[in-house]
Amino acid sequence: MSHVANSKGRGGFIAGFLILPLALYLTFVIWPYIQTFGYSFTNWTGQSPTFDFVGLDNYSALLKDEVFRGALLHNLLLLVFVPTVTILISLFFAFMLNAGGRSGAGGVKGVAGSALYKVIYFFPQVLSLAILAVLFGAVYRSDEGGLLNGFLTKLGLVDPAHPIEWLNQPNFVLWCLLLVVVWHGVGFYLVLFSAAMQSVPKDIYEAALLDGAGRAQTFFKVTLPLLWDSVQTSAVYLGIAAMDMFVLVSTMTSGQFGGGPDHHSEVMATVLMRNFLYFGKAGYACAMGVVMLVLTLILSAITLRATRREHVEF
Amino acid sequence: MGSTSAHGENSNGEGFGRRDLIKRSAALGLIAVPTMSFLSACASGSDETTKGNESKVAVTKENPFGVAKGGKLDVVVFKGGYGDDYAKAWEAAFDKKWGTTSSHLSTQEITSKLQPRFNGGNPPDVVDDSGAQQIKLDVLVKGDQLTDLTVVLDAPSLDDPSKKVRDTLMPGTIESGMVGGKFVALQYVYTVWGLWYSGKLFKEKGWTAPKTWPEFMDICQKAKAAGIGGLAHQGKYPYYINVAIMDLIAKKGGLDAMKAIDNLEPNAFADNPVALEAVEAIYEIVEKDLLMPGTNGLTHTESQTQWNQGKAAFITSGSWLENEQLKQTPEDFDMQFLPMPVLPGSKLPFEAIRAGAGEPFIVPEKAANKAGGLEFLRSMLSREWSTLFAQQANSLTVLKDGVDPTVKLRAGTQSAVTALKAAGDNTFNYRYADWYSEMGTELENASNELMAKRIQPKEWIKRAQAAVDKATKDPNAKNNKRS
Numbered sequence: 001m002s003h004v005a006n007s008k009g010r011g012g013f014i015a016g017f018l019i020l021p022l023a024l025y026l027t028f029v030i031w032p033y034i035q036t037f038g039y040s041f042t043n044w045t046g047q048s049p050t051f052d053f054v055g056l057d058n059y060s061a062l063l064k065d066e067v068f069r070g071a072l073l074h075n076l077l078l079l080v081f082v083p084t085v086t087i088l089i090s091l092f093f094a095f096m097l098n099a100g101g102r103s104g105a106g107g108v109k110g111v112a113g114s115a116l117y118k119v120i121y122f123f124p125q126v127l128s129l130a131i132l133a134v135l136f137g138a139v140y141r142s143d144e145g146g147l148l149n150g151f152l153t154k155l156g157l158v159d160p161a162h163p164i165e166w167l168n169q170p171n172f173v174l175w176c177l178l179l180v181v182v183w184h185g186v187g188f189y190l191v192l193f194s195a196a197m198q199s200v201p202k203d204i205y206e207a208a209l210l211d212g213a214g215r216a217q218t219f220f221k222v223t224l225p226l227l228w229d230s231v232q233t234s235a236v237y238l239g240i241a242a243m244d245m246f247v248l249v250s251t252m253t254s255g256q257f258g259g260g261p262d263h264h265s266e267v268m269a270t271v272l273m274r275n276f277l278y279f280g281k282a283g284y285a286c287a288m289g290v291v292m293l294v295l296t297l298i299l300s301a302i303t304l305r306a307t308r309r310e311h312v313e314f
Numbered sequence: 315m316g317s318t319s320a321h322g323e324n325s326n327g328e329g330f331g332r333r334d335l336i337k338r339s340a341a342l343g344l345i346a347v348p349t350m351s352f353l354s355a356c357a358s359g360s361d362e363t364t365k366g367n368e369s370k371v372a373v374t375k376e377n378p379f380g381v382a383k384g385g386k387l388d389v390v391v392f393k394g395g396y397g398d399d400y401a402k403a404w405e406a407a408f409d410k411k412w413g414t415t416s417s418h419l420s421t422q423e424i425t426s427k428l429q430p431r432f433n434g435g436n437p438p439d440v441v442d443d444s445g446a447q448q449i450k451l452d453v454l455v456k457g458d459q460l461t462d463l464t465v466v467l468d469a470p471s472l473d474d475p476s477k478k479v480r481d482t483l484m485p486g487t488i489e490s491g492m493v494g495g496k497f498v499a500l501q502y503v504y505t506v507w508g509l510w511y512s513g514k515l516f517k518e519k520g521w522t523a524p525k526t527w528p529e530f531m532d533i534c535q536k537a538k539a540a541g542i543g544g545l546a547h548q549g550k551y552p553y554y555i556n557v558a559i560m561d562l563i564a565k566k567g568g569l570d571a572m573k574a575i576d577n578l579e580p581n582a583f584a585d586n587p588v589a590l591e592a593v594e595a596i597y598e599i600v601e602k603d604l605l606m607p608g609t610n611g612l613t614h615t616e617s618q619t620q621w622n623q624g625k626a627a628f629i630t631s632g633s634w635l636e637n638e639q640l641k642q643t644p645e646d647f648d649m650q651f652l653p654m655p656v657l658p659g660s661k662l663p664f665e666a667i668r669a670g671a672g673e674p675f676i677v678p679e680k681a682a683n684k685a686g687g688l689e690f691l692r693s694m695l696s697r698e699w700s701t702l703f704a705q706q707a708n709s710l711t712v713l714k715d716g717v718d719p720t721v722k723l724r725a726g727t728q729s730a731v732t733a734l735k736a737a738g739d740n741t742f743n744y745r746y747a748d749w750y751s752e753m754g755t756e757l758e759n760a761s762n763e764l765m766a767k768r769i770q771p772k773e774w775i776k777r778a779q780a781a782v783d784k785a786t787k788d789p790n791a792k793n794n795k796r797s
Contacts, residue, residue, distance in 0.1 A: 047432045047449055048457020142549070142611025143620065149608070161603070165611040168549065168766055254550040254611075254762060255755070261766065262759045277425055279751050280453025 033293070039286040046282030058287035068288065071259070071266040072295075074174060075243055078267070079299070081178055083238035086185045087231060093121065093186065094193035095219055099205060118194060121187040129184070133251040136180045140166035140252070167253055170264040177248050177265060181241065189234050196230040197223060225309075232307040236300055243296050244269055268292050371685075378469040378692070379685040383413045387686045390428065392444035393420035395637040396503070396673070396707035401442070403702050408690060414683075424448050432459055437678035439687035443499070444673050450751050451493045451674060452790060460498040461677040466688055467497065472696035479695050486743055487671045487712040493748060495793035500691050501671030502703075504710040506651065506730045507557050507632045508667055513648030513725070515624055523652050525664045527562075527595055530628075530655040534604040537627040543606025545599050546626035547765065548614035552758035553747075555596070555765055558630045561654040561668055562592035564742050568661030576745045576796055578786045584779040593764070593771040595657055600767050610766050614638075622647065632672070636726035637708055649726035651733050665736045670743030671712045746785075749794040756781035 040058055044051035062068055097114040111117075127135070139147040142165040149166075152158040166176050200223070208218050224231075246269035254260030256278045259270045268288060276285035371380040387408065391401040398420035405416035419438075421427050425447045431437045432449070437459070443449055454460050467480035467488065480488065484504050491499040516523065519540065524530040534544025548554040564572040567588035574582040583589045599605060606626035609617050614631075619642045621629040629635075636649050643649065653667045675694065677687035693699050700716030703709070708724055710717065710731065723731065734741075747754035760777040763769040769777075785791060 045453050045457045047429060047453050048459050049433055049435060050457065140611075141608070141616070143606075143608025143616075145616075146608075161607050163608045165549075165608065165766070168611040168762075170768070254552070255759070260550075260759065261762050262768075274755075277429075277447075278450060278755075280450055280456060 036286045036289050039283055040290050042283040042286075043281075044283040044286070045280040046276055046285070047280060051283065054283070058284045061284065062287055062291065065271075067263050067266060068268065068271050070263055071268045071271045074265065075245070075267050075295075077174065078178065078181075078242040078245060079239055082181055082185075082242035083235045085178070086182050086189060086238055087234055089182065090186050090189035090193055090234075091224075091227075091231070093117075094190045094197060095223060097190070098194055098197040099218065099223065100215065118191065121190050123187065124184045125188040127184070129247040130251065132180060132184055133248055136176075137252055140176055142166065142168060167265075168261050170261055173253060173261065173265040177245070177252065180248055180252075181245070185238065185241070189238075192230055192234065193227060196227045200226045228307070228309055232304065235307065236303045239299050239303055240296060243292065243299065246270060246273070375470060375475060377689075379465065379688040381412055381683075381685045381689045385414050385683055385686065387412075387414045387416045387440070387683055387690065388438040388681075389416055389440045389690070390419045390421070390424070390438045391442040392424055392448070392673075393422055394445050395634045396703075396709060400703045400706035403706065404690070404694065404699055407699065407702075408693060411693075412686070412689070414686060422447060432457070432678065435680050436682070437680055439677065439681040439683045440690045441676050441678065442502075442673060443676050448674075451499055451676075451748055452751060454676070455494040455496065455498060456790065459679050460493075460496070461679050461681070461684060461688070462496045462498060463491065463500060463677065463688070463691065464497050466500065466691050466695075469688075469692055472693060472698075479692060482695060482714055484671065484712045484714055485739070486669065486741060489796070490671045490743060490745070490748075491674065492745075493794070494790045499674035499676050500694070500712075501674050502694060502711055503634075503671065503673040503707075504669070504712050504734075505632045505634065505672045506667050506669045506734060508561065508630070508654050508733075509558075509628045509652040510621075510631055510635055510726070511628050511650050511652060512622075512624065513650045514646050515627070516650075517648075521627075523650070524655045527655050527657045531598065531602075531604070533627055534599065535602070538604055542624060543609065543626035544604035544628065546606040546609045546617045546621045546629040548612065548617045548629075548631075549610035549762070549765065550613045552762040552765070553754075554614070554630045555761050556757055557632075557668065558654060559592055559596050559761060560744055562595055562657060563589050564668070564744075565654060565662040565666055566592055566657045566660045569742055572742055572744060573796055575782070576749070576794075578746075578750075578782050578791060580779075580783070582779065582782050583775045586775075589778070590771060590775055591657060593774050597764060597771045597774075600765055605765070610762075615642075618642070628652070633727065633730045634672075634709070636724055647725075649724075649729070651726060651729040653733055653737070662740060662742070665733070665738075666740035666742065667733055667737045668743055669734060669737065669741040745794070745796060749790065750785040750788055752788075753781045753785040756784075 039051075041053055041055060042051040043054050043057075097110040097117055099109070100111050124132075141147070141149065143163050144150055144153055144160055146163070146166070149158060149163040153160050153163065158164060164172075167173050204222060204226075205218065208222050213221065245267045249265055249267050249270050250258035250273065252258065253265045255274075257270045257273045259266035259274070269292070272285045272288040272292070275281040275288065371377065371382045373380045387405070389401065389405055391398050398418075401420065402418060405418055408414060409416050419427070422445055424441070424443055424445060428437065428441065428449060432454070443451070451460070467478065469479050471477045471479050471482050473482070487501060487504075488497060490501045491497050493499065511523065519536070521533050521536065524533055537544045547558075560572075560575070563575070567586070571586070571588050574586075606617070606620060609620075609626070612620070615638075618629060618631070618635065618639050620626065622639055622642045622644065633651065636643070653664060656662070656664050675691060677684060677691065681687050694703075694711075695713050695716075697713065697716055697718070700711040700713040701718045701721060703711050704717040704721050704723075708727055710727070757778055760769070760774050760781075764771070764774045
């Protein structure tokens with residue numbers, strides 16, 4: 001009896017603390033979602049408090065919208081490549097920095113100078129996306145003034161009269177952007193994986209080494225399984241980043257809110273913003289927002305489920 | 315941001331707070347899903363209509379809108395190439411005359427600053443709705459957010475009360491402020507569009523400004539031989555190259571060809587030999603490799619700066635170019651305006667230019683001090699205020715002879731004035747980009763592909779006509795007609 005009352009009291013106590021944050025969360029996060037959902041059934045222009053209810057018109061228009069479908073495809077492409085490439089590179093570097101060094105008598109350690117490398121690899125993470133866009137805008141600049149073009153021209157690989165218009169090439173533009181995201185992300189995930197690797201007891205590695213395991217075997221049989229939780233989390237985060245991409249695309253590529261040339265770098269967020277702010281089709285944009293939300297939720301659920309494994313305790 | 319103090323802390327204050335809070339929590343990682351910030355951006359303010367305080371001041375000839383003495387005036391201006399000193403000077407003059415307290419906000423982020431206020435029903439009294447982030451006029455009209463400014467046109471002019479304001483304006487001003495069949499925007503800055511070149515460079519090379527298309531191509535060839543580009547354009551923003559294409563169409567086919575496009579006619583581009591010839595002419599520049607290297611991927615400032623450094627003979631732009639490039643232009647550059655050269659057999663003469671009014675000033679329908687806003691626009695069309703603008707912003711206004719002759723203009727602006735005089739009545743101006751944002755964007759995409767040599771002129775025509783046909787479905791298409 002007293003036990004129950006006790007726990008009831010504690011529940012109330014805890015709830016007392018949670019009411020305010022919960023109310024804030026409901027008002028400022030959940031309520032806008034519900035509003036958006038509502039607006040997606042209207043022809044709201046985004047610049048006026050008046051609008052009409054149009055039912056599912058926005059959603060059926062969305063199905064036929066080639067630009068949006070193209071953008072969705074680009075997002076899916078990025079969804080495959082951004083997490084895979086970033087995680088593979090960061091894992092490789094993290095392993096080299098923590099366990100890739102000469103296996104001398106001192107046991108397991110990283111390559112020489114690994115402490116310094118860790119700091120340097122982290123640099124890109126410090127820069128904001130807006131700065132990245134400017135920085136890589138200068139790298140990809142389409143005349144001789146661009147870093148890449150200038151470099152290639154000096155080497156005699158590119159004709160100065162016909163420099164490569166990196167971000168104006170339908171076949172290059174998405175990969176150019178992918179490179180920026182990977183460059184930006186590797187440092188952070190490297191540090192994340194390093195931290196996870198350092199928490200793996202050294203004696204596990206030593207045991208593996210004593211048993212005659214090579215570097216590759218150590219990585220696949222020991223390191224990766226023990227790091228699986230971190231890899232899984234990273235995949236979700238990177239997947240979400242790949243579903244976004246708004247800042248880079250809108251500032252680096254041509255067109256209103258980017259997406260150029262001719263929709264070849266379009267992502268859902270840029271199509272959404274163009275319809276929302278430029279074409280005055282806010283109701284339609286809200287429908288896109290709802291689709292993005294649903295896709296992102298599905299993505300997170302799938303990633304977490306597909307990568308579920310048994311925990312290894314150590 | 316003085317303007318926030320001018321309006322209440324009701325729904326609007328909450329609107330700001332909500333966005334800030336979401337931004338902050340996103341930074342904290344509370345919101346990991348990126349869609350959230352977009353979704354919450356979609357949330358509008360509540361649907362409340364704050365009724366403007368209807369003035370009870372008697373309407374007189376001196377005070378045609380019934381402005382109440384005292385009170386507040388909320389002004390928002392775009393701070394672009396013209397700066398905002400002129401607006402501060404105007405507000406001071408207005409406050410002195412009417413005893414008002416003006417709040418001044420100058421920004422480049424018109425949309426993000428004003429959208430919550432339009433949605434919340436408490437917009438400012440006067441807005442200079444310009445720049446890359448302007449709120450599109452067609453969008454505002456669709457939402458019934460703009461005051462019909464015809465009353466300003468019919469009010470007596472401040473300089474000469476026997477005249478109406480409408481009789482003191484440059485030709486095309488009223489036309490360019492019409493959206494959805496209403497006069498909703500006072501386009502205040504008089505602009506000409508066309509090609510620009512360096513008088514100094516041309517003198518050095520012994521080139522004369524071309525009047526026909528073959529002459530133009532000849533100079534481009536000579537420029538290439540001299541190791542520089544013929545034409546530079548602002549490739550990242552294909553708006554600019556469309557000026558060249560559309561000007562060629564209008565000059566070759568006459569005003570009817572232009573109106574056919576604005577009126578969304580089924581043969582505006584398709585089966586129109588004039589349009590095809592114009593696009594082919596532009597494509598010839600690409601085909602003969604006469605573009606400035608890399609220009610297709612450059613922003614407006616990058617390509618204009620290259621042009622300022624003598625890397626290309628010509629560039630397309632409007633007359634704001636000189637102001638925009640003030641810092642990058644060498645002292646002795648001698649910037650000169652050139653009307654678009656004509657194709658053989660053109661209906662309009664070489665002197666004809668695209669000229670019109672830009673920089674739209676609007677008075678929101680739900681402005682708290684609507685009378686003040688209207689009076690502000692009327693004052694802008696006085697010689698005193700117009701001269702203030704010409705001095706501070708080095709640009710012409712839509713007021714006829716609105717600049718005191720003692721004001722000295724820069725070389726580029728002066729050359730534009732000369733070209734305008736030579737053009738006389740031969741001016742034209744497109745409206746489709748203001749009327750149909752989506753169509754404008756699709757034409758720009760097509761031109762981007764054309765300049766990159768990825769599509770041929772025939773394909774451009776096909777895409778352009780498809781964009782026109784799509785625009786006919788716009789609900790405003792029945793109101794946006796010109797003759």
